Amino acid sequence: MSYTGFDVERLRGFAADLRRTGASAGDLRRDVAAVLDEAEEALRGRPATTSPALRRTQGFLPLGLPSSLAWSLPDVAGSIERRSDHLEACRVLFEDGHVVSPQLVFEDAEPPDASKVQDAVDALAAFPDLDTGINGNRDDLRRIADLLTDLTAAELDLLLDEASETDLHAFGEAVADTSDSGWSPFDSNGLPVGERVALAGDLLALAGSTHLDDLADAFPWMTPGFDTTDVFLDGANPQTGEDASGITYGIPEGPLFADGVSSTDVYQGRLGDCWFIASLAATTQMDPDFVTRNIRENANGTISVRLWDHDGTARWVTMTRDLPLADDGSPLGAHGDGELWPAYYEKAFALLYEEDKGGAPDGKDGDPLYDRSEQGTYGALEWDWTEQAPPYVSGNESRGLDVDFEDVKDAFDSGSPVIVASSDDKDDVPEHLQPGYFGRHVYYVTEITDDHVLLANPWGADYEPLRLTPAEFEAHFDSPQAIDLGDTP
Incomplete structure (x- = not known):
């Protein structure tokens, strides 16, 4: 089997051409602007062109083409050069008997380092026999997690080819097991929920498509069950x-x-x-x-x-x-x-x-x-x-509101999303509200004025919003929350 791929020498030549073209873009812009300025002088101040693209070449802050080529072409050239370095490193790995997915060989990333992959493979293999000490295995799991998340896409692809299925599964099981070992009151085992979900997620986002099933098998808890619903x-x-x-x-x-x-x-x-x-x-x-x-x-x-x-x-x-x-x-x-x-x-x-x-x-x-x-x-x-x-949802604690129409209106008018729960008892709900009123259910405010509030049902657009007077709202709903979007990205 022989290695096939891009002609790296020609790619590097193309990148060099882009850099040269970018470097000359300023001269081209100045030449075009000079011609336009001279023409406008001959035309006694009338515009020499109606083209917005050409007019942008004039002035002290030229915008658009060709000026933008001075920074965009070097950026493209840099990406091509980094990808070429990555491709050549993958070729060396191929010649040494390693295989990187064709989907990943031309990544805009640091060239893959086989020694980083081997360190991670060795750490996974050693973990089951590791003496984790009286403080539990959390620090050891974090050390391995750091090795894994430091890998590039190509390096992760190599690791998933070379690490044993048993070692990957043992690691996945350990990070999810936060139970107390019983040996020490000071031990911390597994990784907290947010940390382990983020770890598995980072690897899933990075992996080549051919290895997604391998990661899903290693982290079965990333597939939430439904059999207890x-x-x-x-x-x-x-x-x-x-x-x-x-x-x-x-x-x-x-x-x-x-x-x-x-x-x-x-x-x-x-x-x-x-x-x-x-x-x-x-x-x-x-x-x-x-x-x-x-x-x-x-x-x-x-x-x-x-x-x-x-x-x-x-x-x-x-x-x-x-x-x-x-x-x-x-x-x-x-x-x-x-x-x-x-x-x-x-x-x-x-x-x-x-x-x-x-x-x-x-x-x-x-x-x-x-x-x-x-x-x-x-x-x-x-x-x-x-x-x-x-x-x-937002990263901020919500603000519990009194069951008071004016409080809810003030929160909604200030830009806070508002949710509210219906009461358990539907028997005393007015007949005109009953078709859209469901007990032990949460609705959200879509409109509020001085004399009514509209509550939408999260079951979807097939259910008409409830229109309630202030008195009806206060009688039949409770637990309103104002969601704080604050500095949420």
């Missing part, structure tokens, strides 16, 4: 009755975004996580660009969502594209109108959320099959309080 146990959503039979993981159809971002894109789906979906929809309504700033699609097909962990640290949570799907192929949980960004926000939240203390549908309180802590799964997202989701 109410909808899986009962086969339907306990509030809407929507069928949820035949759930399995699969790749959904549809783009991440279809036609921009709007709160009306958000449909809660069949999971009982209205408290989170309402927070997300309310934030999206107040700041439509929030979502596009905090979600991205990576070159290898993975999706990254920025949330904030239990300690308030920003974490990019990177996931594979698979989602729990119903037997008709639609996402089990959150989704959009032909777009998937709400589903990946929900999956990221399931991985990162740590505040789950249980919760169950009506009639199932205390039943251990339903009412239990389920961190790291979709089950953790069912049945929780209005104040729990906002810190994960």
